[in-house]
Amino acid sequence: MIALFLRDVRLSWRAGGGALTGVMFFLAVVMVVPFGVGPDLNLLARIGPAMLWLGALLASLLGLDRLFQADREDGSLDILLMNGTPMAAIVFIKCAAHWVTTGLPLVIAAPLFGLFMNMPPLAIAATMATLVAGTPAITFVGAVGAAVTVALPRGGLLLAILVLPWTIPVLIFGVSAAYGAVEDPAPFTEPFIVLVAISLFFAVIGSLGAGAVLRHSDH
């Protein structure tokens, strides 16, 4: 299991620089916001957490299609399927490795982009905390989409459409927790706890679902 985790992390760091592409896409999204809504710093500070969340969501959706594709192409997915380990556990490890290489860079890059959006330090910290808690949920539910579309030639776009409905609760609670830290009457703890719960829930559902799909697809 640890070997698989390290292998996946190493592979995605060395080949293709998937993590960097995600962060660059995140930067691109954050960069076009001021052009779209105008460079009013007060407005940017107010919509900052929401924009960071949207950027992170889109960037994580972008990288998901490679989750199982490379393994399928070189045949290692078949080996993983045949070696007797529960498929859900393998999916879980692969998702964890995927999150470390694509989700974590987004979280680390978020404070810098928060400065672009003229956000106060507290808002940046809160957004970062919600991203740490929330982006794993996107990876895990995305794993089901990645498993379904693994054999399709243009699966990436379809994956984003399929997965989007399940990312809506993540977005809702992530953004409301981030705002809760800044705006006074709104609570931070409650939406944050719900966000963590969603992540844990999707970690179970996503691993089981993706495992079932992978086991049964064209074998």
Add this chain to the structure above:
Amino acid sequence: MSDITSKIAVRPSLGALANPTRFLNLVRILLPWLWVVTIALFIAGLWLSFAAPEDYQQGRTVRIMFIHVPSVWVAMFAYMVMVSSALGVLVWRHPLADVAARAAAPLGAAFTFLGLITGSIWGKPMWGTWWVWDARLTSFLVLLIIYLGLIALWRAIEEPAAAARPAAVFILIGAINVPIIKFSVDWWNTLHQPASVFRADGPTLSPEFLWPLMVMALAYSMLFLTLHLMTMRNEILRRRIRSLQITTARRAERGQVE
């Protein structure tokens, strides 16, 4: 051998319908009757709807309820049909289950769309806006996206048999949304009114509105059932044509090689 098949044919069960030809025969017999019942129910339902008195607050617009509420019920019912079909695919591997799920998706999407449209036409005079991002409306829009995503998935995978299982898993995961739609009006403070028909303490709707609504709901359900059977029939025929085309193509190819 013929003894065994005749025994299976006698037993009227879901298993007997696993034979597509038997299913097609049943559909051929049922369809005219189903159409008669559906049209009769629609005539009765529409007549009752227009005979219903005007609401003292909403006036004439209350009649939108008779087309709005049944379409959202049927939209959710269609999803439940897909959920049970998905279970049929994964658990019992019933050959028609995948056909049923696939046939229900476009119908469900159509009824969902109808529910959203009629709801927004009703919302304009009542709430003063076509659309609000409240929990009921948003979760219902998510249902439409789920339907469209599933249709896109089915269209993307060329081989119908290969699409069955991934689609079934996705249908089951999407089922989380149905209770969210149902209880969104209780869990969150929404502009949309809470449930007034299916409640623990009985419906709060007065009988002169409840009756037309129930007849229309029955008419919509029958319409869905009829269209669903027709779509399933078309899907079976489409798959047969596809396999015939493949065998013809293979035979032509073999002929060239020889």
